[in-house]
Amino acid sequence: MHRRDPLPRVLYIDLSSKRFWVEDRRDLFEEYIGGTGVAINLLREEVPRGADPLGPDNAIVFAVGPFNGLYPMASKTVAMFKSPLTGNLGESHAGGRSAIAIRLAGYGAIVIKGASDIPVWVSIYGNKVYFRDARALWGMRSTHTVGRIIREVEGGHGFRTIMRIGRAGEKLVRYACVVVDTFRHFGRLGLGAVFGSKKLKALVVVGRGSVPVVDKAAYRRVYNKIYKEIIGTPATKKYHELGTAQNVLPLNELGALPTMNLRKTKFEYAEEVSGERLAERYLGRRVSCAHCPVACIHLAALREPYEHEPYFYKTTFVSYDYEPIYALGTMLGIRSAEGLLMLLDAVEVYGLDAMSAGVALAWMTEAFERGVIGERETMGVKPRWGDYEEYLRAIEMIVEQPNEFYAALARGTEYAAREYGGEEFALTYGGNEMPGYHTGPAAHIGFAVGSRHSHLDAAGYSYDEKNVGRELKVEEVVDYLIREERWRQILTSLVLCLFARGIYKPDLVVEAFKPLGEERSEDELRELGRRIHLLKLRYKLDEGFDFSKLRFPKRIFETPTPYGMLKPEFMEEALKLYRARVEEELKAL
Amino acid sequence: MAKRLSVIDVELCVGCMMCVFACSRRFGDGGVAKSAIRVASIGGIERGFRVIVCRACPDPPCAASCPTGALRPRKGGGALMDPKKCVSCGNCVRACPIGAVMWDEESNKPIICVHCGLCAQYCPYGVIELEEVRASA
Numbered sequence: 001m002h003r004r005d006p007l008p009r010v011l012y013i014d015l016s017s018k019r020f021w022v023e024d025r026r027d028l029f030e031e032y033i034g035g036t037g038v039a040i041n042l043l044r045e046e047v048p049r050g051a052d053p054l055g056p057d058n059a060i061v062f063a064v065g066p067f068n069g070l071y072p073m074a075s076k077t078v079a080m081f082k083s084p085l086t087g088n089l090g091e092s093h094a095g096g097r098s099a100i101a102i103r104l105a106g107y108g109a110i111v112i113k114g115a116s117d118i119p120v121w122v123s124i125y126g127n128k129v130y131f132r133d134a135r136a137l138w139g140m141r142s143t144h145t146v147g148r149i150i151r152e153v154e155g156g157h158g159f160r161t162i163m164r165i166g167r168a169g170e171k172l173v174r175y176a177c178v179v180v181d182t183f184r185h186f187g188r189l190g191l192g193a194v195f196g197s198k199k200l201k202a203l204v205v206v207g208r209g210s211v212p213v214v215d216k217a218a219y220r221r222v223y224n225k226i227y228k229e230i231i232g233t234p235a236t237k238k239y240h241e242l243g244t245a246q247n248v249l250p251l252n253e254l255g256a257l258p259t260m261n262l263r264k265t266k267f268e269y270a271e272e273v274s275g276e277r278l279a280e281r282y283l284g285r286r287v288s289c290a291h292c293p294v295a296c297i298h299l300a301a302l303r304e305p306y307e308h309e310p311y312f313y314k315t316t317f318v319s320y321d322y323e324p325i326y327a328l329g330t331m332l333g334i335r336s337a338e339g340l341l342m343l344l345d346a347v348e349v350y351g352l353d354a355m356s357a358g359v360a361l362a363w364m365t366e367a368f369e370r371g372v373i374g375e376r377e378t379m380g381v382k383p384r385w386g387d388y389e390e391y392l393r394a395i396e397m398i399v400e401q402p403n404e405f406y407a408a409l410a411r412g413t414e415y416a417a418r419e420y421g422g423e424e425f426a427l428t429y430g431g432n433e434m435p436g437y438h439t440g441p442a443a444h445i446g447f448a449v450g451s452r453h454s455h456l457d458a459a460g461y462s463y464d465e466k467n468v469g470r471e472l473k474v475e476e477v478v479d480y481l482i483r484e485e486r487w488r489q490i491l492t493s494l495v496l497c498l499f500a501r502g503i504y505k506p507d508l509v510v511e512a513f514k515p516l517g518e519e520r521s522e523d524e525l526r527e528l529g530r531r532i533h534l535l536k537l538r539y540k541l542d543e544g545f546d547f548s549k550l551r552f553p554k555r556i557f558e559t560p561t562p563y564g565m566l567k568p569e570f571m572e573e574a575l576k577l578y579r580a581r582v583e584e585e586l587k588a589l
Numbered sequence: 590m591a592k593r594l595s596v597i598d599v600e601l602c603v604g605c606m607m608c609v610f611a612c613s614r615r616f617g618d619g620g621v622a623k624s625a626i627r628v629a630s631i632g633g634i635e636r637g638f639r640v641i642v643c644r645a646c647p648d649p650p651c652a653a654s655c656p657t658g659a660l661r662p663r664k665g666g667g668a669l670m671d672p673k674k675c676v677s678c679g680n681c682v683r684a685c686p687i688g689a690v691m692w693d694e695e696s697n698k699p700i701i702c703v704h705c706g707l708c709a710q711y712c713p714y715g716v717i718e719l720e721e722v723r724a725s726a
Contacts, residue, residue: 069621072607144633148633151632208694209620209621209622210623219619285635287604293605294605295603
């Protein structure tokens, strides 16, 4: 990187002492690039082993990389923390304007430590950090309102990010999210609860600096090449037109769309909650993350009449994507787009991870049906497939936790099922609620072994989809998952949006490094991806992760995939092989 | 004929800021420090965006407010800047009622749009375009 590139600067903020300082961490950025690679190192430095995820010892690391602010679709920020949901590695990515603001404020990473005595929000303007009194914002019902207020009182309009938590984060729901610039999220693994435990209501970063390059002519050339590819390729067209919601119908057709707590993989009302239906009837606006021309963010305009006031309507904008449609739509058997949009808005208002919340409600519905829990536990809520009004009540209960049952459900589906029963239909992996793919073995093996138990770790679903009709081999699946997750460590160290993975192929990444004055070969990058992946696994093992305790939810063997019924032997063998391979490599690390 | 930058339809804007980055890139580096364009939401992205560009006033108040002659009216509208004469007083920023004179924190001088149209070349949605300036005023 250019010697004046501010990327190596790490901003440390201690909420306990309300102090901040900057350190030059060239050591980390030169070796690990940025993003995921740098964040895992900072997390290991900052969080003592065995720390309470909701105690002051936990730290929040935000990291960006060299491509942010330079190349299009490098629009993501990596957040790392110890997850209060899994008690282990927490990693979540968000776009919006977050990455651009952090990078152009002159930082490669921000580390937030300690805990405040009173609710605060923190505002970063270049070299200055302000601790603002957030007592007046604490307890507010909606993250939308919090966003509106901060928008008015802070500066840097157009060059800033506003991250905030809702009631769910304040109440420490273990799968509370952080809302970023409205409609984007650090969704998974409970960063919102970590914010809440630190009494950190919001984080504002304003950045409008420049990023110097070493070879300006080459920079312009490579930039134009990437831009042309993004604009011209069908791969991004899909995200632009219907957005990720376009996956609903093909997955339904394939028989891979988890429905009603994965009792089925085809939903007879899939059409109603499909990307096509939402676009035709509700799409109000498409928006983009900063420095990304794709505009995959789809906002539905939900128009609701006021009951007692004729011709008076409220119009709410609701962001939708495939995963939230799966979790709060098909998994709950929601048969109308309106019902779905109301549920999506509710989790946005409270600041809950849509995916975990939906899977938790699906488990709750089945547990209720089977009599595992009753109305005493649910306090009169009668969860029933398709009944979104009951689900709206249940969501509020999860946030407010008026009894022990909801307090347990607020700790996650796995925890609640352990306490109340129904583990065989609790769809979780390593404590994290399952993503929306019942495509075949690779998807589920990926959820199990992926370092954040996410579909984004290695996209096993994509491997399944491409190979339908072929007989899969354990070695090939494991090879694919390892190789893909490792390359993705590089993409998320740069930090690119994973939707750009089809554009930023290894040779293009190598080429894009050159104007920065850096020569990195594909082999070197792959080796680094391997090391970052192993560092994350090392962290997990140190924090008590145990391959031998990994389990596949029984339910996944009871519902057919496009490959037929999954075979437990195949899955167990894959786990064993995966484990043997990485453990051997860890020994040599 | 002289050309000027124009916002054709702000409702088409998705807030991607490709134009903002393109403008800054004319000096060769990344980031947005040198950008003469600003794209900001009008109170939450669900309500849409404002795209602030110099509208090439035929009789520009920014130039009228400049005490040193660093800003002179440009043929076709707007102003041209001679940085050697600029004393960084900031009058031009205050004089522009639409907020289209940005400030370069790195050089501590105003950023004056030259209507080159580079930004428009990177707008995939046709929000902004370079157009001919009509002779009448």
